[in-house]
Amino acid sequence: MTKDELLRLTNEVLQDALEEDQYVLELILTGLKKKQYHEKNSYINAILHAEGEFKNGQFTIKIPNTPIIQNALTIVHGGITATLLDSAMGGLVHHILPPDKTVVTSEMKINYVAPGVGKELVCTTDIIHKGNKTVVTEGRVYRDDGTLIAHSTASFFIINRS
Amino acid sequence: MTKDELLRLTNEVLQDALEEDQYVLELILTGLKKKQYHEKNSYINAILHAEGEFKNGQFTIKIPNTPIIQNALTIVHGGITATLLDSAMGGLVHHILPPDKTVVTSEMKINYVAPGVGKELVCTTDIIHKGNKTVVTEGRVYRDDGTLIAHSTASFFIINRS
Amino acid sequence: MTKDELLRLTNEVLQDALEEDQYVLELILTGLKKKQYHEKNSYINAILHAEGEFKNGQFTIKIPNTPIIQNALTIVHGGITATLLDSAMGGLVHHILPPDKTVVTSEMKINYVAPGVGKELVCTTDIIHKGNKTVVTEGRVYRDDGTLIAHSTASFFIINRS
Amino acid sequence: MTKDELLRLTNEVLQDALEEDQYVLELILTGLKKKQYHEKNSYINAILHAEGEFKNGQFTIKIPNTPIIQNALTIVHGGITATLLDSAMGGLVHHILPPDKTVVTSEMKINYVAPGVGKELVCTTDIIHKGNKTVVTEGRVYRDDGTLIAHSTASFFIINRS
Numbered sequence: 229m230t231k232d233e234l235l236r237l238t239n240e241v242l243q244d245a246l247e248e249d250q251y252v253l254e255l256i257l258t259g260l261k262k263k264q265y266h267e268k269n270s271y272i273n274a275i276l277h278a279e280g281e282f283k284n285g286q287f288t289i290k291i292p293n294t295p296i297i298q299n300a301l302t303i304v305h306g307g308i309t310a311t312l313l314d315s316a317m318g319g320l321v322h323h324i325l326p327p328d329k330t331v332v333t334s335e336m337k338i339n340y341v342a343p344g345v346g347k348e349l350v351c352t353t354d355i356i357h358k359g360n361k362t363v364v365t366e367g368r369v370y371r372d373d374g375t376l377i378a379h380s381t382a383s384f385f386i387i388n389r390s
Numbered sequence: 391m392t393k394d395e396l397l398r399l400t401n402e403v404l405q406d407a408l409e410e411d412q413y414v415l416e417l418i419l420t421g422l423k424k425k426q427y428h429e430k431n432s433y434i435n436a437i438l439h440a441e442g443e444f445k446n447g448q449f450t451i452k453i454p455n456t457p458i459i460q461n462a463l464t465i466v467h468g469g470i471t472a473t474l475l476d477s478a479m480g481g482l483v484h485h486i487l488p489p490d491k492t493v494v495t496s497e498m499k500i501n502y503v504a505p506g507v508g509k510e511l512v513c514t515t516d517i518i519h520k521g522n523k524t525v526v527t528e529g530r531v532y533r534d535d536g537t538l539i540a541h542s543t544a545s546f547f548i549i550n551r552s
Numbered sequence: 553m554t555k556d557e558l559l560r561l562t563n564e565v566l567q568d569a570l571e572e573d574q575y576v577l578e579l580i581l582t583g584l585k586k587k588q589y590h591e592k593n594s595y596i597n598a599i600l601h602a603e604g605e606f607k608n609g610q611f612t613i614k615i616p617n618t619p620i621i622q623n624a625l626t627i628v629h630g631g632i633t634a635t636l637l638d639s640a641m642g643g644l645v646h647h648i649l650p651p652d653k654t655v656v657t658s659e660m661k662i663n664y665v666a667p668g669v670g671k672e673l674v675c676t677t678d679i680i681h682k683g684n685k686t687v688v689t690e691g692r693v694y695r696d697d698g699t700l701i702a703h704s705t706a707s708f709f710i711i712n713r714s
Numbered sequence: 715m716t717k718d719e720l721l722r723l724t725n726e727v728l729q730d731a732l733e734e735d736q737y738v739l740e741l742i743l744t745g746l747k748k749k750q751y752h753e754k755n756s757y758i759n760a761i762l763h764a765e766g767e768f769k770n771g772q773f774t775i776k777i778p779n780t781p782i783i784q785n786a787l788t789i790v791h792g793g794i795t796a797t798l799l800d801s802a803m804g805g806l807v808h809h810i811l812p813p814d815k816t817v818v819t820s821e822m823k824i825n826y827v828a829p830g831v832g833k834e835l836v837c838t839t840d841i842i843h844k845g846n847k848t849v850v851t852e853g854r855v856y857r858d859d860g861t862l863i864a865h866s867t868a869s870f871f872i873i874n875r876s
Contacts, residue, residue, distance in 0.1 A: 229412060
């Protein structure tokens with residue numbers, strides 16, 4: 229679509245927009261701007277408004293809980309919790325590897341223990357084992373009231389950055 | 391933000407938009423329209439343009455592979471593959487339960503076996519075990535060239551629909 | 553202990569032996585003989601009286617359900633079900649690799665779906681993915697009445713046989 | 715088999731016994747005596763010479779590394795590591811439940827990160843989440859040199875003791 233067509237489509241969407249739709253569009257547009265300004269390296273991270281921080285050997289990612297990431301029951305979609313866990317555990321592994329190495333996720337297991345509600349989700353991460361070929365990690369996702377909502381372990385293959 | 395402010399923000403985003411940014415905005419806006427027309431029951435499914443089908447005891451979901459769901463290496467984000475698996479396995483379980491029951495995912499394990507590339511991803515699903523309190527399922531995600539990219543097993547708790 | 557001391561200890565154990573104890577000792581002694589005759593390659597397989605068979609691309613292992621493998625509730629110990637699954641999935645992978653390669657289990661996940669009771673357990677196996685470095689497999693354990701008691705997926709690293 | 719037949723069979727096994735066979739028989743017979751004296755509640759725990767301890771909210775089990783639990787490569791069988799993890803995590807859960815409740819394992823995932831060698835294995839355990847219907851736990855198995863060999867998470871269903 230051309231830029232004109234996109235503007236027209238935005239107008240159409242706004243005609244019938246509920247307050248929630250407007251909020252979602254605001255989140256998406258501000259996300260896209262962050263991507264354009266290279267504050268985010270992927271659309272998915274931009275749209276999720278993920279904020280990562282590496283401190284004291286831990287890598288943490290926070291995302292606001294918004295209608296974008298909720299299922300039909302207004303609870304955070306388990307796949308988004310998985311996205312947060314995969315990003316945060318992968319981010320931790322990147323931080324402990326030399327710059328010529330990167331990783332791919334080889335497996336991940338998640339236990340969902342409480343519903344994802346509240347204002348934001350925070351994912352904390354730890355290394356379980358660092359080998360020559362693989363790294364095994366642990367991640368936990370908390371609500372802003374401190375309740376654990378999910379626990380995960382994952383394995384990452386170390387590969388050469390091409 | 392008001393509708394006027396959102397239109398102005400759309401204009402701003404379009405100023406600096408690369409072709410890819412325009413494509414992403416088009417996908418999001420057409421997704422939001424589907425949500426407004428109740429063709430999709432959540433923003434995440436609308437933005438992913440997920441298409442589900444129940445046939446021969448199997449529930450299948452397809453999503454196009456677009457820049458929205460790719461990580462910085464232009465490979466589908468493992469969390470999105472997880473989202474697809476969780477949605478499809480959960481969808482299958484809903485189809486075999488009476489209408490007064492619903493489910494929550496209690497655990498999910500995913501093996502990632504090949505990179506998510508190509509035009510679309512298809513997730514097929516099967517029941518491993520149907521109990522009184524839980525259902526255990528299996529899901530597989532394929533590329534359009536038929537390559538398996540991920541395998542998953544998951545458990546769902548059966549709960550009363552409130 | 554010397555052979556004489558071992559005979560004396562056997563006598564002691566038999567003094568207080570219940571019928572079940574005698575049955576367990578019989579299973580162990582006949583297992584040890586199989587190990588001595590090289591019919592079994594490990595004590596654990598000998599004691600479990602595991603019988604493997606490779607047929608039509610599948611590797612299957614059967615074990616009799618005996619008091620040796622039951623927990624205090626006379627149900628098969630989940631760890632023994634795991635032992636059966638690990639042995640059978642690993643056995644399948646060995647069958648599809650060249651003779652100079654072997655494997656180590658890197659991860660295994662098991663869903664326990666019904667209690668392990670009855671006369672014997674049978675584990676069937678399948679390949680999910682065969683890569684250059686890893687193989688991902690699936691295993692299912694059934695009772696002799698056909699009920700599925702456990703489902704597992706596992707990953708194996710391919711290594712050079714030293 | 716009668717007690718006389720069992721003694722004769724023991725004699726036969728001892729005829730051809732290697733030193734290792736004698737050691738294995740000693741471990742089994744001393745294990746069976748512990749079972750007869752009700753020091754162990756199952757044959758498998760008796761044969762493994764498992765020693766559990768509950769201290770500071772943690773439940774720990776130690777087992778000696780003996781030829782009984784090793785695979786053909788003289789490394790501890792992954793299924794025995796699973797048995798140790800399942801027993802220890804299940805034991806921890808029993809300790810935090812009221813006496814009229816018990817649990818069954820519903821799922822377990824294990825990451826194997828180093829070979830099981832050395833003199834003994836120690837499994838430590840923690841609670842990840844305690845709910846009304848399920849408990850999610852974490853377990854780690856260490857060698858006597860302090861190396862982590864396996865990490866596990868598991869879910870247990872709480873049921874009424876019959």
